Amino acid sequence: MTTATRTQADQGTTTRGADEAMREDVVRVLSADGELVSDAPELDDALVVDLYRAMARARACDLRAAALRDEGRIGAYDGSAGEEATTIGSTLALRDDDWIFPTHREPTVALARGGSVEAFFHHLFGNALDGVKGRQMPGGFAARSLRIASASAPVGTQLTHAVGLAWAARIRKDDVVALAHFGERATSSGPFHNAMNFAGVFKTPAVMLCRNSNWPQVSETETITDTFAEKGIAYGVPGVRCDGNDPLAVLRVVRHAVARAARGEGTTLVEALAHPLDGPEGARLDPLVRLRNYLGLRGHWSDAAQAELDESLQQEIDQAVAAASAAPTPPRTTMFDDVFVTLPGHLRDQRDA
Numbered sequence: 001m002t003t004a005t006r007t008q009a010d011q012g013t014t015t016r017g018a019d020e021a022m023r024e025d026v027v028r029v030l031s032a033d034g035e036l037v038s039d040a041p042e043l044d045d046a047l048v049v050d051l052y053r054a055m056a057r058a059r060a061c062d063l064r065a066a067a068l069r070d071e072g073r074i075g076a077y078d079g080s081a082g083e084e085a086t087t088i089g090s091t092l093a094l095r096d097d098d099w100i101f102p103t104h105r106e107p108t109v110a111l112a113r114g115g116s117v118e119a120f121f122h123h124l125f126g127n128a129l130d131g132v133k134g135r136q137m138p139g140g141f142a143a144r145s146l147r148i149a150s151a152s153a154p155v156g157t158q159l160t161h162a163v164g165l166a167w168a169a170r171i172r173k174d175d176v177v178a179l180a181h182f183g184e185r186a187t188s189s190g191p192f193h194n195a196m197n198f199a200g201v202f203k204t205p206a207v208m209l210c211r212n213s214n215w216p217q218v219s220e221t222e223t224i225t226d227t228f229a230e231k232g233i234a235y236g237v238p239g240v241r242c243d244g245n246d247p248l249a250v251l252r253v254v255r256h257a258v259a260r261a262a263r264g265e266g267t268t269l270v271e272a273l274a275h276p277l278d279g280p281e282g283a284r285l286d287p288l289v290r291l292r293n294y295l296g297l298r299g300h301w302s303d304a305a306q307a308e309l310d311e312s313l314q315q316e317i318d319q320a321v322a323a324a325s326a327a328p329t330p331p332r333t334t335m336f337d338d339v340f341v342t343l344p345g346h347l348r349d350q351r352d353a
Contacts, residue, residue, distance in 0.1 A: 082287070
């Protein structure tokens with residue numbers, strides 16, 4: 001694995017630029033202009049169009065959610081606009097029975113798993129039609145039917161849950177893989193090390209996807225390693241790095257990791273180098289622009305197709321926001337639901353009172 005020399009360790013940064021860090025030790029399929037730089041994943045163009053549409057829907061919903069937050073109409077929202085390559089690309093790499101353990105920043109994975117835009121906004125408003133009954137922070141979308149586990153604000157807690165489910169699946173001989181999303185700073189948390197050690201010892205069928213959106217300026221107080229992928233070595237978990245703004249690269253890497261896990265070969269730690277939209281490289285490496293350019297170069301996308309998609313998404317989101325705004329708040333009694341299989345007597349008395 002190629003590593004970088006820290007020449008500014010006293011300042012807590014490295015001097016690696018984006019182009020240097022994205023060389024041979026990082027899987028990449030598309031250039032910034034949408035040209036192929038390596039073989040594409042085993043997908044036909046129709047499926048890549050579907051991937052692009054799913055990413056565009058996620059971006060549009062993310063941006064509207066951020067606007068609702070800024071208007072004070074929903075309580076909070078972080079979202080992942082600009083990170084659709086990691087959120088949507090990784091989701092579409094899964095099989096139907098696989099599970100996702102997201103953070104509160106990846107609620108749009110629900111859209112890629114078949115969840116409706118209206119259900120997405122019901123959740124953000126926390127109304128009576130919200131699947132989690134208004135008891136989660138906006139962004140903590142969860143749905144058993146979509147195999148999306150409940151997110152939590154504390155950093156890294158979903159990682160032990162993911163390997164726990166994966167271990168249970170292995171014991172039961174169920175063909176199920178768990179995908180966990182997390183940011184780079186979660187690798188400094190206790191649950192990360194517990195999860196990685198457990199995953200290595202028991203060869204759990206899991207994929208640990210680290211979205212590194214802060215590189216190369218990683219604080220020395222967080223880690224002294226040059227990459228986050230190499231953190232798996234001590235636990236016997238192989239690591240791979242990919243261009244986190246390249247949806248086809250993420251798709252390829254996560255697909256291979258899922259297949260490896262399904263074969264019984266254990267967990268893979270994936271480090272996706274993802275530039276946020278507001279960063280210095282964000283606009284140049286925008287995953288939507290890259291994939292749209294790729295499709296355009298192959299004659300499978302056009303300005304007319306983009307205009308049609310934009311209009312349909314606008315209408316779909318407008319209708320969803322209107323419906324979510326008009327829905328009532330959850331009944332008070334729902335605060336007693338979904339905690340105990342059988343409600344204890346003292347809580348039943350409180351509910352009835």
